[in-house]
Amino acid sequence: MRKTFQKWLFLFVAVAFLVTFGISFSIQTRQAKNNAVGLIKLKMEDARKQIVVSRENVATIRAIADATALAKARAFAKMIDLQPSVLTNREELENIRRRLDVDELHVSDEKGILIACIPAEYEGFDMAASAQSGAFIAALRDPAFALAQEPKAKGINGEIFQYAGVARIGRPGIVQIGYHPKRLQEAMEVAAIGNLAAGFRIGKGGRIIIGEAGKIVSIDDRAFLGKSLVEFGFSAAQLAGDAPFVVTLAGVKYIGLAQRQEGYTLVGILPHSEIYLGRNEMGAFLVVCNLILFAVVFVLVSFLVQRVVIDGIYSVNRSLDKITKGDLGERVEVRTNTEFTALSEGINSTVAALKNAISEAAARIDAELEFARAIQMSSLPNVFPPYPERTEFEIYASMYTAKEVGGDFYDFFLIGERRLAVLIADVSGKGIPAALFMMTAKTLIQNLAESGLPPAKVFTEANKHLCANNEMGMFVTAFMGILELDTGRFSFVNAGHNPPLLKRAGGLYAWMKVPPGFVLGGMEGIDYGQDTLQLHAGDTLFLYTDGVTEAQNPEQTLFSEPRLEATLNGEAARNLDVTRLLKHVKQEIDRFAAGADQADDITMLGIEYKEGEP
Amino acid sequence: MTLTKQQEGSNLTVFAEGRLDTTTAPQLDELLKTSLDGVTQLTLDFSRLAYVSSAGLRVILSTQKLMSKKGKLVVRNVQEAVRDVFEVTGFSNILTIE
Numbered sequence: 015m016r017k018t019f020q021k022w023l024f025l026f027v028a029v030a031f032l033v034t035f036g037i038s039f040s041i042q043t044r045q046a047k048n049n050a051v052g053l054i055k056l057k058m059e060d061a062r063k064q065i066v067v068s069r070e071n072v073a074t075i076r077a078i079a080d081a082t083a084l085a086k087a088r089a090f091a092k093m094i095d096l097q098p099s100v101l102t103n104r105e106e107l108e109n110i111r112r113r114l115d116v117d118e119l120h121v122s123d124e125k126g127i128l129i130a131c132i133p134a135e136y137e138g139f140d141m142a143a144s145a146q147s148g149a150f151i152a153a154l155r156d157p158a159f160a161l162a163q164e165p166k167a168k169g170i171n172g173e174i175f176q177y178a179g180v181a182r183i184g185r186p187g188i189v190q191i192g193y194h195p196k197r198l199q200e201a202m203e204v205a206a207i208g209n210l211a212a213g214f215r216i217g218k219g220g221r222i223i224i225g226e227a228g229k230i231v232s233i234d235d236r237a238f239l240g241k242s243l244v245e246f247g248f249s250a251a252q253l254a255g256d257a258p259f260v261v262t263l264a265g266v267k268y269i270g271l272a273q274r275q276e277g278y279t280l281v282g283i284l285p286h287s288e289i290y291l292g293r294n295e296m297g298a299f300l301v302v303c304n305l306i307l308f309a310v311v312f313v314l315v316s317f318l319v320q321r322v323v324i325d326g327i328y329s330v331n332r333s334l335d336k337i338t339k340g341d342l343g344e345r346v347e348v349r350t351n352t353e354f355t356a357l358s359e360g361i362n363s364t365v366a367a368l369k370n371a372i373s374e375a376a377a378r379i380d381a382e383l384e385f386a387r388a389i390q391m392s393s394l395p396n397v398f399p400p401y402p403e404r405t406e407f408e409i410y411a412s413m414y415t416a417k418e419v420g421g422d423f424y425d426f427f428l429i430g431e432r433r434l435a436v437l438i439a440d441v442s443g444k445g446i447p448a449a450l451f452m453m454t455a456k457t458l459i460q461n462l463a464e465s466g467l468p469p470a471k472v473f474t475e476a477n478k479h480l481c482a483n484n485e486m487g488m489f490v491t492a493f494m495g496i497l498e499l500d501t502g503r504f505s506f507v508n509a510g511h512n513p514p515l516l517k518r519a520g521g522l523y524a525w526m527k528v529p530p531g532f533v534l535g536g537m538e539g540i541d542y543g544q545d546t547l548q549l550h551a552g553d554t555l556f557l558y559t560d561g562v563t564e565a566q567n568p569e570q571t572l573f574s575e576p577r578l579e580a581t582l583n584g585e586a587a588r589n590l591d592v593t594r595l596l597k598h599v600k601q602e603i604d605r606f607a608a609g610a611d612q613a614d615d616i617t618m619l620g621i622e623y624k625e626g627e628p
Numbered sequence: 629m630t631l632t633k634q635q636e637g638s639n640l641t642v643f644a645e646g647r648l649d650t651t652t653a654p655q656l657d658e659l660l661k662t663s664l665d666g667v668t669q670l671t672l673d674f675s676r677l678a679y680v681s682s683a684g685l686r687v688i689l690s691t692q693k694l695m696s697k698k699g700k701l702v703v704r705n706v707q708e709a710v711r712d713v714f715e716v717t718g719f720s721n722i723l724t725i726e
Contacts, residue, residue: 421682442682444650487690491682491717510717532718536689564681614681 519552
């Protein structure tokens with residue numbers, strides 16, 4: 015029961031633990047994912063803003079740069095118009111360049127051939143000869159021409175360089191300045207899409223990748239620049255959608271999100287390990303906490319149930335076990351709670367009622383057994399002396415029954431005037447069946463003997479009758495003798511009974527040599543043999559049942575044959591008549607038993623032959 | 629009383645130890661009742677049996693009657709005290725004692 019309960023409790027706690035853990039794990043997972051997606055979105059938003067802001071910055075700075083460049087070109091054109099001589103004065107020209115804070119100055123003639131230049135090596139170059147410089151040729155015909163060119167990277171050092179030009183004042187020609195717009199370059203560098211991705215990290219291991227027309231244009235690792243986004247590991251559907259997706263790049267699992275801005279595709283990714291780091295830590299923490307919590311719950315509940323329920327049930331069961339085994343004095347006293355108190359009282363009152371019923375039944379049975387014993391006793395001759403007028407013999411018999419109705423009996427009766435039959439017997443078993451069997455045997459033997467049959471014939475006949483209808487397999491051991499009062503001839507037969515002791519006048523008691531016959535009622539078809547003994551005046555016979563020799567003391571020692579013999583022949587027994595002798599033997603047995611329960615009937619019969627008819 | 633069974637085919641040997649009296653005889657009776665199916669030779673070994681009362685004799689007698697119909701009962705290693713009882717009651721005449 016305790017095991018079953020603990021098994022179920024454990025199962026319940028384990029399931030509760032798993033469910034709790036599962037729920038919190040899934041909540042944590044969802045939250046972690048939402049947080050991750052939120053973080054990616056935020057960073058992408060920033061990146062997109064950065065793209066827009068950078069472009070605007072570049073545009074503003076460009077406009078300022080263009081205006082400045084044109085202003086410088088116009089100023090240079092004005093200077094030439096005011097003082098054409100500077101065109102031939104290199105020193106003055108260098109002064110102007112420094113004052114205008116530009117790198118190059120170019121002036122052409124009406125045909126577009128450069129006539130004055132810093133650096134000087136460009137002089138003589140035909141502006142129409144290259145596509146870049148060709149854009150300014152229109153100034154030869156248009157006095158209002160002004161052009162600030164797109165800043166371009168110079169092949170030599172990668173620095174960007176801008177040319178601006180206007181028409182010469184008063185005559186055809188091109189006035190051009192060239193310079194390195196530092197601020198514009200800085201702004202453009204900041205705005206360059208290729209540098210953008212490296213500036214954005216998402217968490218620790220997350221990043222932003224920017225693609226244009228399917229190719230990577232911005233990534234923290236420049237080795238991937240120009241590679242295809244699909245080749246990198248994203249699917250077309252992931253890049254085109256707005257929903258967060260899971261992607262594995264170079265063996266690492268990420269959660270990703272794609273957005274588009276001004277022709278760029280921005281992809282933000284964040285590693286799973288990082289997203290779920292918090293969740294996993296929290297999960298581990300929860301597992302430990304829950305394990306402790308549930309262990310405590312398990313132990314506590316188990317302990318409480320053990321105390322409140324199981325111990326009670328065990329205690330009740332122990333008591334019930336004792337009650338079942340017959341200890342009706344047992345009381346159930348489990349009072350840990352009202353239910354158990356009620357149960358205890360219920361059981362106690364049931365047991366009390368049962369005890370009552372049993373003791374009533376026992377009293378009734380006792381009364382009936384007492385009655386049976388009384389009938390049994392009254393069927394034995396129990397008035398002594400039985401034949402007060404007879405002087406040929408003195409007879410005394412006694413039977414002390416054990417607690418249970420036993421099967422011992424003795425009997426004596428006159429057959430006619432001159433013969434006396436004596437009988438002692440012991441029915442196997444105890445109780446009412448033994449008592450009934452005894453009554454049958456006793457009546458049967460008496461009837462047969464009184465009909466005049468000799469002892470052996472009596473037993474042979476009695477055996478025949480007792481074997482018939484003996485379903486219970488009972489039998490009786492018996493010794494019977496018939497004494498001819500005139501002659502002292504004693505004919506006897508034995509059916510499995512203890513042989514009697516004989517004392518010749520003036521001698522000592524000794525066991526008679528009696529051939530054993532088989533018990534009565536045990537087996538059909540037995541022929542009993544008969545023996546004869548000559549008694550003389552003063553000879554005494556002592557007949558007994560095994561209740562005498564098998565009386566026990568508290569140490570379970572048997573009274574035994576030697577003790578019986580010693581008692582009969584003892585100093586105290588000398589010169590006692592049979593009545594006193596039997597009482598003396600009983601006293602000795604009682605003394606020996608020292609209060610131990612009498613297990614079997616104690617039955618004795620003594621007869622002294624006094625004298626024959628003269 | 630302690631009873632021990634030893635079966636070899638249709639031969640059953642029962643070792644009885646202690647006292648065979650009113651209280652213990654039903655044990656032997658019960659054991660034999662449930663064990664004698666198909667047994668043709670029953671041996672009661674009384675080497676450690678100290679005492680037998682009339683109730684015990686009754687069981688032995690009914691067993692003897694039963695076994696005489698289907699085979700044989702042998703009583704062996706009978707100790708002196710029990711042998712005396714068998715002698716006195718005439719049981720030694722009807723039992724096969726070895």
